[in-house]
Amino acid sequence: MKEFIHLIDNSKETPLERVISKNHIVSIAKVENGYTQIMLSSPINGERNKYHIITKEPYEKLINRMEE
Structure with a gap:
């Protein structure tokens, strides 16, 4: 299993x-x-790969999105 680390800024292209x-x-x-x-x-x-994303997006907002 490979692991990739990405830093994502919502203002960027992804x-x-x-x-x-x-x-x-x-x-x-x-x-x-x-x-x-x-x-x-x-x-x-x-192959199953894991990705770790670090974001400034609020934790509560992401949890709410998951529950929808």
């Missing part, structure tokens, strides 16, 4: 919503300085 919608959320956690960490799991070429 919006957080697009990344989340194409992958499976494994966990969401609050980290330091108001950041939120999202762990996604996505199969690529038959």
Whole structure:
């Protein structure tokens, strides 16, 4: 299993919503300085890969989005 770390800023060309919608959320956690960490799991070429995204998106907003 490979792990990739991405720093995503919603003002850049890859919006957080697009990344989340194409992958499976494994966990969401609050980290330091108001950041939120999202762990996604996505199969690529038959291999399950984990992606860690660090974002300024509020933890509560992401949890609410998951529950919808």
